[in-house]
Amino acid sequence: MQAALQLIHQRRSIRKFTDQPVAKEHIQAMLEAAMAAPSAHNRQHWHFIVVQERETLDRLSDVHRYAKMLKQATLCIAVCGDATHTFWQQDCAAATQNILLAATGLGLGSVWLGIYPNPEPVQAVRDLLQVPASHTPFCLIALGHPAEEKGPAQRFDPAKVHYEKW
Numbered sequence: 632m633q634a635a636l637q638l639i640h641q642r643r644s645i646r647k648f649t650d651q652p653v654a655k656e657h658i659q660a661m662l663e664a665a666m667a668a669p670s671a672h673n674r675q676h677w678h679f680i681v682v683q684e685r686e687t688l689d690r691l692s693d694v695h696r697y698a699k700m701l702k703q704a705t706l707c708i709a710v711c712g713d714a715t716h717t718f719w720q721q722d723c724a725a726a727t728q729n730i731l732l733a734a735t736g737l738g739l740g741s742v743w744l745g746i747y748p749n750p751e752p753v754q755a756v757r758d759l760l761q762v763p764a765s766h767t768p769f770c771l772i773a774l775g776h777p778a779e780e781k782g783p784a785q786r787f788d789p790a791k792v793h794y795e796k797w
């Protein structure tokens with residue numbers, strides 16, 4: 632299968648990690664992949680906060696109840712956007728998906744943790760990571776070397792596809 636398609640199908644949410652740190656070059660490669668994403672009017676109003684300090688990762692694991700795997704993850708990337716920009720969520724989502732795919736290609740495990748638009752986790756991430764008022768935390772991505780394996784999801788459903796009209 633073509634490399635891009637293989638990566639897309641190989642990517643799964645990984646929530647168990649070893650304690651091996653993620654190499655600097657891999658972090659750089661994921662950030663470059665993030666900023667290669669499309670953005671409305673090519674505005675690129677995104678910012679990425681790279682978190683590796685154990686204490687901060689532990690605190691981030693408490694931002695909501697589905698973020699507990701951050702206690703095991705060795706890396707978290709917080710994706711933030713300029714909420715005054717139309718389409719900022721779509722821009723941040725495209726960058727997030729690029730990070731997930733890049734992580735998969737690098738042999739890393741990753742999972743997208745939704746933050747925006749729930750006000751409490753948005754505020755918790757803002758406070759913990761000192762995100763300025765000009766920007767809004769969109770999501771967190773928990774990352775690390777995987778300690779679980781998952782196969783492709785096989786979710787294709789022809790009933791959800793419509794040709795020409797619904």
Ligand SMILES: Cc1cc2nc3c(=O)[nH]c(=O)nc-3n(C[C@H](O)[C@H](O)[C@H](O)COP(=O)(O)O)c2cc1C
Nearest residue numbers: 642643644645646697698742743744745746781784
């Ligand atoms: C917007 C969004 C928010 C998500 N938030 C969480 C989350 O808070 N915690 C979590 O464990 N997974 C989260 N996920 C991952 C989904 O649960 C996961 O993508 C879905 O179950 C499909 O599984 P897969 O990623 O392995 O294909 C989120 C995914 C998206 C797109």
